[in-house]
Amino acid sequence: MRLEKEMYNLILEVAKRDVRIKAVYMNGSRTNENVPKDIFQDYDIVYVVEDTQSFIEDKDWIKVFGEILYMQYPDENPNYPSDKKNSYGYLMQFADGIRIDLTVQSVNYALQHIKEDKLCKILLDKENILPEIEAATDCQYWVKKPTKEQYLAACNEFWWCTNNIAKGLWREEIPYVQDMTNYCVRTELITMLNWKAGILTEWSVSTGKSSKYLYKWLPEEEWQMFLSTYFDGNVDNAWKSVLGMCDLFGNVARFVGEKLGWEYNEKEGKAAQAFLEHVYQLAKNR
Secondary structure (H helix, E strand, C coil), X not given: CCCHHHHHHHHHHHHHHCCCEEEXXXXXXXXXXXXXXXXXXXXXXXXXXXXXXXXXXXXXXXXXXXXXXXXXXXXXXXXXXXXXXXXXXXXXXXXXXXXXXXXXXXXXXXXXXXXXXXXXXXXXXXXXXXCCCCCCCCHHHCCCCCCHHHHHHHHHHHHHHHHHHXXXXXXXXXXXXXXXXXXXXXXXXXXXXXXXXXXXXXXXXXCCHHHCCHHHCCCHHHHHHHHCCCCCCCHHHHHHHHHHHHHHHHHHHHHHXXXXXXXXXXXXXXXXXXXXXXXXXXXXXX
């Protein structure tokens, strides 16, 4: 696998040699000093260009970056909107393990959008066309303190959706249960865990994409409880994980409510958990 210095040199040399490329900037994890560094971090690169069309028409120009194992042209996907005239992407996985997510952007588009992501670093500006930007920071991704209404809504959503999980488990409809768990209930659990991390750090951290860095701020026992909420296709295992998820959510929601000065709805939580446990006793194959 090529070294970081080698990759930066290659990315910049390609830009310097090509008169169509006016500037280069980078965003993503490699600009974030709070993210653990490892060999699988992508290079999220933007080439600011006069015109995207010549790049789009020439499918071979990207071969300069190395042997491509496989790749994706996200702006060619018919299921998503695109603006090829102003922005066109290449997601490239190279044979040596390196990945580059490269975008060519028109000058006007870059000028309009470069400041939207604060995790941004200018690598090259041949003609000084880009604006000055502040040092890269992940502050826009820090956990935000909720309002009381947001807190109560998260609690209500969590407990209400366990109703669907209970019925799905009784029917042994694992695909449905997985969806309800991961896209409804787990979402609220992760939100609550994030708020706890925010409280513990005075709202000064990002827990990363998919909250993958939550473990840094949660007690080890609590983190392990959270991991145990992920279950396989076995109904008994699903019941165990879901019941454990309810215990974890209740504990964390009480903590968050107490620290923020709001009353946790014990009646709601106990009623929903009691219904879940009642349906568990009716389960077909325990």
